Amino acid sequence: MNAELIIFYLFSIFLIISSMRVVISNNPVKSAIYLVFSFFCSAVLWLLLGAEFLSVILILVYVGAVMVLFLFVVMMLDINLSEITSGFVKYLNEGIFVFIIMSALLILFFQNQFADTNKNIITEIIIISDSNTKNLGYILYTEYILAFEIAAVILLLGIISAITLTHKKKSDNKFQDPDMQVNVKKEDRIFIVKDEDSK
Amino acid sequence: MNIIFIILNSLIDILLVVVPLFLIVAYTTYSERKIIGFMQSRMGPTRVGPYGMLQPIADIIKLLTKEIIIPSNANKGLFLTAPIIMLVPSLLVWSVIPLSEYFVIANINAGLLFILALTSLSVYGVILAGWASNSKYAFLGSMRSAAQIIAYEIAMGFALVGVLMAAGSLNLQEIIISQKGGIIHWYWIPLFPLFIIYLISGIAETNRAPFDVSEGESEIVAGFHVEYSGITFAMFFLAEYMNLILISILVSIMFFGGWLSPFESTFLEHYFNWIPGFIWLSIKTLFFIFLFLWLRATLPRYRYDQIMRLGWKVFLPITLVWIFLEGFMIYYKIQPWFSV
Numbered sequence: 001m002n003a004e005l006i007i008f009y010l011f012s013i014f015l016i017i018s019s020m021r022v023v024i025s026n027n028p029v030k031s032a033i034y035l036v037f038s039f040f041c042s043a044v045l046w047l048l049l050g051a052e053f054l055s056v057i058l059i060l061v062y063v064g065a066v067m068v069l070f071l072f073v074v075m076m077l078d079i080n081l082s083e084i085t086s087g088f089v090k091y092l093n094e095g096i097f098v099f100i101i102m103s104a105l106l107i108l109f110f111q112n113q114f115a116d117t118n119k120n121i122i123t124e125i126i127i128i129s130d131s132n133t134k135n136l137g138y139i140l141y142t143e144y145i146l147a148f149e150i151a152a153v154i155l156l157l158g159i160i161s162a163i164t165l166t167h168k169k170k171s172d173n174k175f176q177d178p179d180m181q182v183n184v185k186k187e188d189r190i191f192i193v194k195d196e197d198s199k
Numbered sequence: 200m201n202i203i204f205i206i207l208n209s210l211i212d213i214l215l216v217v218v219p220l221f222l223i224v225a226y227t228t229y230s231e232r233k234i235i236g237f238m239q240s241r242m243g244p245t246r247v248g249p250y251g252m253l254q255p256i257a258d259i260i261k262l263l264t265k266e267i268i269i270p271s272n273a274n275k276g277l278f279l280t281a282p283i284i285m286l287v288p289s290l291l292v293w294s295v296i297p298l299s300e301y302f303v304i305a306n307i308n309a310g311l312l313f314i315l316a317l318t319s320l321s322v323y324g325v326i327l328a329g330w331a332s333n334s335k336y337a338f339l340g341s342m343r344s345a346a347q348i349i350a351y352e353i354a355m356g357f358a359l360v361g362v363l364m365a366a367g368s369l370n371l372q373e374i375i376i377s378q379k380g381g382i383i384h385w386y387w388i389p390l391f392p393l394f395i396i397y398l399i400s401g402i403a404e405t406n407r408a409p410f411d412v413s414e415g416e417s418e419i420v421a422g423f424h425v426e427y428s429g430i431t432f433a434m435f436f437l438a439e440y441m442n443l444i445l446i447s448i449l450v451s452i453m454f455f456g457g458w459l460s461p462f463e464s465t466f467l468e469h470y471f472n473w474i475p476g477f478i479w480l481s482i483k484t485l486f487f488i489f490l491f492l493w494l495r496a497t498l499p500r501y502r503y504d505q506i507m508r509l510g511w512k513v514f515l516p517i518t519l520v521w522i523f524l525e526g527f528m529i530y531y532k533i534q535p536w537f538s539v
């Protein structure tokens with residue numbers, strides 16, 4: 001048994017346990033932290049496959065940015081714990097229904113996709129360097145440039161629409177205009193009152 | 200037998216970095232108190248040892264022997280893990296830092312990305328510490344700090360994108376080697392706005408003055424680590440100073456040629472050939488550490504909305520524009536930086 005195999009099994013077990021704890025845990029903050037840990041474990045698994053760029057990006061984007069915002073929101077919301085824990089058995093029927101459909105679809109998909117394993121190996125890739133980051137960048141910006149750009153535009157659209165939905169001018173907005181603050185003069189703030197009597 | 204040798208070898212490498220690092224952190228706290236003291240016409244620590252030189256040792260002993268107080272109703276597990284989560288990434292980053300032309304613990308291909316990923320993890324320490332303490336002040340501090348770290352991380356990442364575009368590599372050794380050829384070949388000239396943004400975002404990222412609203416002594420006592428005492432507090436402290444040194448060394452590597460000599464390809468070159476690369480890197484790093492201490496003594500604290508405005512509305516657009524311009528510079532092969 002070599003070291004790689006040990007690491008693989010260790011982190012697979014961690015991944016499965018922490019993913020289950022995401023669902024089971026009754027504290028939303030703990031769920032979010034378990035989700036972070038499961039992202040971390042899957043990054044380790046990708047690293048074992050030799051995909052160092054993807055695994056580091058997974059940590060950078062999902063762990064470092066997305067989950068931080070998620071945790072942020074979960075902590076700010078005042079979530080009633082008893083309500084969440086009581087719903088666990090209440091929605092059992094629906095849960096089992098969704099579980100059966102999901103697993104059936106996944107089994108169908110994997111049977112089709114991996115029945116012929118040769119189909120999934122991409123052979124016609126121009127490898128320009130032994131660094132997998134360089135290869136990935138090259139492929140993204142040549143072969144898959146259209147899909148890549150479309151994904152970027154969709155993301156931009158998402159950002160803009162989220163901002164327009166939430167950003168409303170309120171009448172009680174206390175925003176200070178930095179230009180006016182910088183350009184403030186002495187005359188705007190101080191009145192010099194001449195004392196007539198002291199003469 | 201072979202694997203034991205490898206483990207022993209890397210263990211020695213790790214000790215060679217970590218032990219001096221802890222000593223440097225201890226004496227950074229000393230020099231901070233001393234330098235700020237002198238700048239404010241005070242003496243700084245003078246009592247313990249000659250010129251107060253043993254003050255950091257005394258502080259460490261004091262912190263180690265103090266009791267760890269866990270607040271009632273705090274989430275005990277997370278309360279104790281938060282300082283570890285804070286400390287581990289800032290220690291781990293040092294594994295990819297090239298300290299000289301020959302010495303780096305792990306010379307990995309995606310070094311720059313590795314650094315970005317790990318520095319983005321330290322925000323969890325802040326958030327969890329604030330949340331697990333079950334205290335209003337700690338929570339306020341951690342919320343402020345987390346929002347600030349997220350805002351400046353993006354500008355920081357884009358500044359580093361500029362560096363990797365110029366170097367054409369994510370490997371830190373290759374980034375340094377691509378700056379070869381004396382002080383005018385270093386990236387601080389073609390990437391000057393990115394250098395300034397990286398420096399300022401680095402200060403904001405480490406929550407130091409003038410961006411230290413997360414600690415804000417006058418408003419929220421001490422921010423996210425207000426409930427921590429003894430060794431747990433010391434770990435936050437250690438992580439903060441380690442990040443300070445890390446940002447200084449990263450600025451030296453990315454924009455000031457790392458271990459390269461500034462006199463390369465000038466008439467002074469062979470007078471300074473005997474100085475090892477490590478010394479050049481140390482001089483550059485110590486200068487930036489001094490700059491950070493100097494800024495703390497000089498500048499007043501930023502207002503919170505100004506911090507957010509600076510991060511999102513000033514730094515981010517500047518980096519985007521400069522990356523675009525840099526693309527043109529690379530395309531038209533502007534000498535002497537982009538000759539390849």
